[in-house]
Amino acid sequence: MDFHIRDARPIWQQLSEQLKLRIVTGYYAPGSRFPAVRELAAEAGVNPNTMQRSLTQLESEGLLITNRTVGRTVTTDEATLNAIRSALARKETGEYLEAMGRLGYSRKECAEMITEGEEQ
């Protein structure tokens, strides 16, 4: 899972989205110690201050917990993780429906295509 800076939106936003995905998919396990800012910044090829800003965002959403003794860890709170996971899923679904809408597909037809795809 590599970091990608794709568009013109603020870089910290793009990073926090990608880190979120890593967290909810278990790339960083719940309760595990989170990598240091500089390490992550080097991995993504971005400025450490930018990476710091994206981590602050994840902290405010409750995905990361900062603890004086152990540093930054991934939350173990299932409810928070599930809420973020379903928010991401809803966003993906919305984007999919929008793209299909542009092609002239109704939601019902989309649903049919998905079922068809599953059967194949």
Added chain:
Amino acid sequence: MNLVECHGLSKTYGSIRALDNAELALESGRIIGLAGPNGSGKTTLIKILNGLICPDSGSAAIDGHEPDKYTRSIVSYLPDRDYFADWMKIRDMMDIFSDFYADFDRAKAEELCKTLELNPDMRIKTLSKGTREKMQLMLVMSRKARLYVLDEPLAGVDPAAREFILRTILTNYNENGSVFISTHLISDVEQVLDEVVFLKEGRVVLHRNADDLREETGRSIDECFRDMFRYDAWKEN
């Protein structure tokens, strides 16, 4: 106190105004991009910061000092052209830097040579343009400086090497220091920048946090740059 403070800097070459009342303040611990079209005054500003030329009027200070022996000891400078005696070997340049600069970290230089695939026994004469730039960068980033001033560090290298060089800058600058980096290749550097400074006709026309500018305009820094300098939007009146 700001690490760099410039007030009302002006410099003329004959009838050409290279700098026209430029104002600039840079804090510690930041990576700042300096962008502007050809002839906008980037190199003139950088040369003043390094004490290579004197402004006609205005002041420039680094850590509270006008460019002098002290500031040279805390500023690590990568000029826009190389200045090496080409019969020397890379190792000879490392010796010179060790002698000149108390903050030169020889072990780091050796390590960077490995990362950048530079053989210290190579003669400078035999190096390609891109390899010379890598050598310069190795020397400059091996100092534990308060301010790194890099004038077009990416100009002569291919896109793959650019990314490599940017990573080298990111992972090697002194955390308490700042990096001031001039470039035309904004799209290549934009993800490493904290702040961006646009220079136009010798004036600082914009100085912003890079991500705030992206958020506000919905555009990349590169697009902002192209817009500003295409339409002359910042021309007074």
